[in-house]
Amino acid sequence: MHHHLTTPYRDQLQAQRASLLAQLTQQRGGLVDRAEAQGRAPQPEESHAQTATERELAFALDERETAEIAAIDAALQRIADGHYGACTECGTDIPAARLHAAPEAERCIHCQEALEHARHA
Numbered sequence: 558m559h560h561h562l563t564t565p566y567r568d569q570l571q572a573q574r575a576s577l578l579a580q581l582t583q584q585r586g587g588l589v590d591r592a593e594a595q596g597r598a599p600q601p602e603e604s605h606a607q608t609a610t611e612r613e614l615a616f617a618l619d620e621r622e623t624a625e626i627a628a629i630d631a632a633l634q635r636i637a638d639g640h641y642g643a644c645t646e647c648g649t650d651i652p653a654a655r656l657h658a659a660p661e662a663e664r665c666i667h668c669q670e671a672l673e674h675a676r677h678a
């Protein structure tokens with residue numbers, strides 16, 4: 558793997574990915590601990606609602622972090638393919654300042670904004 562084309566962002570992406578995975582593992586571990594504690598001592602109705610809310614929150618967090626990990630994986634794949642740094646929509650080079658702030662970015666700011674406007678329309 559060491560002979561692969563590298564960019565300054567490869568290490569940054571891999572570090573981000575590792576820290577997101579650690580966060581996910583920690584969140585899931587914490588929920589399992591609480592679920593086990595509740596399993597040992599059955600709770601009245603209202604704690605069911607609380608557990609459901611916690612579960613929904615965990616899913617929401619999971620979803621965001623899972624999406625970030627997927628974006629990072631896609632960026633690492635683009636590095637491996639030699640396409641990294643070009644907008645996947647229009648092919649323009651993504652400015653270094655943008656990649657520095659968000660190395661997993663797959664679109665230039667114009668295409669990203671267009672996409673977000675379309676989503677919220």
Ligand SMILES: [Zn+2]
Pocket residue numbers: 644645646647648649664665666667668669
């Ligand atoms: Zn673009």
